[in-house]
Amino acid sequence: MRIGIVCYPTYGGSGVVATELGKWLAQNGHQVHFITYSQPQRLDTINENIYYHEVRIRNYPLFEHAPYELALASKMVDVSIHEKLDILHVHYAIPHASAAYMAREILRTKGIYIPFITTLHGTDITLVGKDPSYEPVVTFSINQSDAVTSVSEDLKKETLEQFTINKPIVVIPNFVDISRFKKQRKDHFKKAICPNDEHLLVHVSNFRKVKRVEDVLWVFEKINQVLPSKLLLIGDGPERMRIEQLTRELNLCDNVRFLGKLDAIEEVLSVSDLFIMPSEKESFGLAALEAMACEVPVISTNVGGLPEINIDGITGYMSNVGDTQDMAKNALRILDKENLPRFKKNALEQAKKFDSNLIIPKYVELYNRILMHSTIQE
Secondary structure, eight states: OEEEEEOOOSSSHHHHHHHHHHHHHHHTTOEEEEEESSOOTTOOOOOTTEEEEEOOOOOOTTOSSOOHHHHHHHHHHHHHHHTTOSEEEEESHHHHHHHHHHHHHHHHHTTOOOOEEEEEOSHHHHTSTTSTTTHHHHHHHHHHSSEEEESSHHHHHHHHHHSOOOSOEEEOOOOBOTTTSSOOOOHHHHHHHOTTOOEEEEEEOOOOGGGOHHHHHHHHHHHHHHSOEEEEEEOOOTTHHHHHHHHHHTTOTTTEEEEESOSOHHHHHTTOSEEEEOOSOOSSOHHHHHHHHTTOOEEEESOTTGGGTSOBTTTEEEEOTTOHHHHHHHHHHHHSTTTHHHHHHHHHHHHHTTBHHHHHHHHHHHHHHHHHHHHHHO
């Protein structure tokens, strides 16, 4: 198949999933065309089946804001025609689904029908999509999609509650590349960070308010009072400066390191003892799943899709949003030397259920089903 993938190229989960999906498809013989405004963050491999098409936006004095949606739709039309695409797969509804609808209808006037699939990832539904400024277009675009998927049962449920959707939503969960995200021998790295055999805790996010990174620090402070520990904060975003200031106020600078955006996250996860995800909202929790694949148990909140991957008392523990006292108490239970090996083993076993080789074929099956239906329609 020739597949066009539209996504945000940034550090967030939707871009990561879309890129990893495209890489897997390319490795399995499909031709994949990424269409976005810059090189996707995880597109770190060279493959003869991977192509990248940059969406260029011209700034005209007439426009106060550059019309990205129009430029994207035009690029999708161009790539579909010249690369002879079979299907378009857009990740994150805004504005990708509406742009795909526009591209499909333009192509239809040229005697070409390219179906598109929309994958819902989270804040495109739970936050931005509910804004009255966008809701009618989001609803219309979802209903006009040839197929709709959601990354969790919880996100599907919320979408159906918040929008008037007449399309079936297929749940295909996020996935992890077990061959990449696995425990590696990086003892020298851990020794450098934890010279006195401290426990190593880690958090990965895009440092937005919804991630509640400040709660990571409050939990860590409580843990560190009982067990000598170090904390690594991976990622970057609008809240980073505030979190750095809080680190100073809590006098934690000697025990907390900000690593920024890392490509080889799995190397850090390999030597970590605990992953902390205190988010206010998570449609799935991909960062937690990647940690679990590296045998790292998880302390998380009990919101969104997190209960679908983090099994309370088995792979980690869940707490109410903002309950840092309970999170710290549960973290200490996991870090007990009698319990930690069991939690690490359980985390890996749970992650294996989301192996990309088990999940991604479900997308391929959906592509084939939609293409067959489109052929019958023609």
